[in-house]
Amino acid sequence: MKQLLQTFDSKVITKKSVAIDSSDDSTSDEEFTNDESHIPVGDTEQSNDFNIGISRDLIEKDEIDIENQTEDDKLENLQDPFVKHLCYELSESLLNAVQSSPMLVDNHTLEWQQLGKLQVQIPKSLANDTTLVNNCGIIERKLYAAAGTIPLNVDEKFKLESTHIKLQLISNLPKANKNDTLNQSIPFSPLQMEIFSIINNYQDFYYPHRTYDNAEEIRFIYCLHIVNHILKTRTKVLHHNARLTKKDDVPEEFRDQGLVRPKVLVVVPFRDSAYKIISIIMELLITEDKGNVLNKNRFMEEFTGHEITMPKKNPKPEDYEKLFTGNTGDDFRIGITVTKKSLKLFANFYSSDIIIASPLGLRTIIGAEGESERDFDFMASIELLIMDQTEIFLMQNWDHIFHLFNHLHLQPKESHGTDFSRVRTWCLSGWSKYYRQTLIFSSIALPEINTIFNKKCFNYAGKVKSIKNVSLGSICQVFNQLPHVFQKFSADNVALSMDARFTFLVNKIVPQQREPLMKQTLIYVSNYFEFVKIRNYFKREDISFVQVCEYSKEGKVARARDMFFHGDAHFLLYTERFHFFNRVKVKGIRHLVFYQPPTFPHFYYEMCNLMQEANMNPKIGSNSNMTVTVLYSKYDHNQLSEIVGTERALKMIQSERNVHMLVTDGK
Incomplete structure (x- = not known):
């Protein structure tokens, strides 16, 4: 940690509260479509007021008064999976377990109705998650992150409130989740309920049973998880901002950010896949009468159309037509800034909460060793990594995926306006990869994907893999x-x-x-x-x-x-x-x-x-x-x-x- 702080010593900026921009949120899409936002990395003119992770041009003026005290109190709930997973350091015992090669784990096997046979690995923690520390002569009890637990399958009687989903999202679920298999009382299909009970537990998950029939169910449930994660992060930051206005320094419990702002990275093969994901995020976040999407016109222009014309003579197989529907461009990347009721598309990466990109789109930014213009600092603090349609990456270029994983959670070369007094201690210690949740969805189980899941995923909360048994072939x-x-x-x-x-x-x-x-x-x-x-x-x-x-x-x-x-x-x-x-x-x-x-x-x-x-x-x-x-x-x-x-x-x-x-x- 000392080495990292010394590296940025001359660039550290401390802030106690966020500055509110007076710009009008009703600005038209066209006013935001500039060349700078099209190249979403390396913005050297970024204001330091971005350093605590809240976009100045999108934040509503009354939000500094805290969105809702009930919501804030919920984020202090120690049972919230978000709080349990991200807000505590690893104990020495748990850290040793995840750092061991191979990782020290307990293995379990579950059988669920929708997901089938599940293989669960939970890192072992041989000690308690609390310890006594001497702070200036005062003995205090320090709470550490708890070891992962075996996921519990939810039943049809569960209440949405018990899932710790933001209230804002719960009200939008019935409209956004377009699925014929939904339970009348619960806006989730049986498959979605089982998947969410795992991913909401912040455990890594590999599901090799993706089909054209369940693709939208899967896409919706991980989009819900993304938005829920971002909104909780944002609420906690705003809550701390308001409290810091009354303090002269930044207490340890107010460390709520990473080394850079981007928290979620979604990797998909085609522009049409990104279009569907962003459309779901819009429906989850934006209601008909409230909310704003900036750069929507540009988004529609760049991520729709350009469809492949299917031949009428000698038609292609049905699965081919389904796969290559929509815009099949495979070189893209887009940053998204999220506020309570607004989205800004094509945001600069270092002002973005979510990044959606193709393997090729990321590779052209990351570059190769020796290239003068390359950037991978934006992946230093990814907390949630999702790869969908993963088997398609093998037909594009699997080397891009390995290149991506090799550049995750590296020490940033620049500070990017970061307020290090607000950075989580485990980020400064270089432990981010142990907190990252990785979700992988594919239609087939392949050794290349297994290698990524087994060798590149280190989540201290554990990992769950759905075992694929084929009866006939x-x-x-x-x-x-x-x-x-x-x-x-x-x-x-x-x-x-x-x-x-x-x-x-x-x-x-x-x-x-x-x-x-x-x-x-x-x-x-x-x-x-x-x-x-x-x-x-x-x-x-x-x-x-x-x-x-x-x-x-x-x-x-x-x-x-x-x-x-x-x-x-x-x-x-x-x-x-x-x-x-x-x-x-x-x-x-x-x-x-x-x-x-x-x-x-x-x-x-x-x-x-x-x-x-x-x-x-x-x-x-x-x-x-x-x-x-x-x-x-x-x-x-x-x-x-x-x-x-x-x-x-x-x-x-x-x-x-x-x-x-x-x-x-x-x-």
């Missing part, structure tokens, strides 16, 4: 009569599995597939770097092949598909990422080799179902000679489970046999 949706041969190879660890897989392909699979009877073999590769490795090998060995990847030009794709269909090329190398963004119907596939189980389970049956008579060249091969081959190892358990089911996948991995064949009957 996507192979049941293959309607062609085909033999599916699953071939297992061995590897000592994940890193070595990449080379082991390639060696297995080269030594076992390619020699078999090069036989004349195995013509028109498509090799489906999930990873682009593996695709390049195989392509280079084929070139060296002078093997007849064509290629289609995400970087192939449209003309070359058409030529490759034509050559493959007419038998002018023996192999077609085909990447999953190309298929994800294009979903073309490749014709002429008689033999299909999955270099690894596909990331998206529906791609398995989608590719297999292309192997039908209508798509074949009758001059080449026989319909009775068609095969599907899948390479897998024990590290492909998640993807394999999605294809053949969890129970069968476990048997195939543990079996001493290395070859397993399943046959789809075409019915």
Whole structure:
């Protein structure tokens, strides 16, 4: 802590109260659409009156008198999860537990009706959460943060008031939560009730069961959590501001802020996703007769429209049309300032409470080592991190996600107008990552996401993971009569599995597939770097092949598909990422080799179902000679489970046999 304070010693600014700007809140959207707000970082002209986290141009003039004394009293309630999680330091015992590698935890298993099987990890605290300290000769009892607890499932008889949701939000819930499965007495669906009972407990949560049917339920409940968190923070700051006007110094209990203002970071893949999130926040916060949204016109212009035109001839699959609806731009970021009844969109990052961005949008700001213009100070005090549609990030660039986590909670290079007398002690101590809550939502369970959740999330309150058990698997949706041969190879660890897989392909699979009877073999590769490795090998060995990847030009794709269909090329190398963004119907596939189980389970049956008579060249091969081959190892358990089911996948991995064949009957 001393080192951090010394770093900023010449820049420390102390304030006892917030200055109220006399600007008119009724200013039109157009007056706020300037170039400076479009680049939301590095604002060097920011007034020091921002230092306690309240926007001068949005705060209502009568709010300095404190919004509501009842609301303030509630924030002093020690049972409020917000207070319990953020307002106390970690005891030495609990700190040692979360700093250990691996983390010292107690494991629990729960079974809930909507979320299914839950795996719960709670860091161990071996000591009491109080201690006696000597303060100038006076013995005082110091209260520490309590260790996390096993989440309790709420029942239908619970009262909204017991959830500690702000009263302002409770009144807006029925209007904002547009869901057909809502309980008549409670404005939550059963799924929302169970999710909220976990995330309102400020525990990390990973839910790999996101679907197009429950997507809006999930999005609404985490938006409610975001706004509730921001409003509570703001109420506490205002409450302390008013009390500090009567004091000459800042007591320890008035530390209520981070090193920088942004508290919530939401990472989503497309502009349309951000549009839906901000729309929900508007409905939760802004009523029809009260409230104001600044820069709304610009927001509508930049985050709507530009939709992909879906072809009427050879239509795309239904899931493709749902995924790529709305504005699919993937390079964006937007800062949002929140007050009681107002939102300012496109706020400077260091004046923002919430930041919503894509992985690419964040990467262009964070930059790389050696670049002169880069900024990541705005992520120093993130208290709530949400990643939605996380599986899509693998199709964009997963390295951006690792880059993001590697730049969270780093020591800021500048002070950004921070009043260090108001900064929480655990922020100054560099413990912010132990207080950060991380919520991850995806449609599939993947090892890359598991790695983030297991290795990059350190919440002292614990973490909850929903376990995905697949009963049948996507192979049941293959309607062609085909033999599916699953071939297992061995590897000592994940890193070595990449080379082991390639060696297995080269030594076992390619020699078999090069036989004349195995013509028109498509090799489906999930990873682009593996695709390049195989392509280079084929070139060296002078093997007849064509290629289609995400970087192939449209003309070359058409030529490759034509050559493959007419038998002018023996192999077609085909990447999953190309298929994800294009979903073309490749014709002429008689033999299909999955270099690894596909990331998206529906791609398995989608590719297999292309192997039908209508798509074949009758001059080449026989319909009775068609095969599907899948390479897998024990590290492909998640993807394999999605294809053949969890129970069968476990048997195939543990079996001493290395070859397993399943046959789809075409019915």
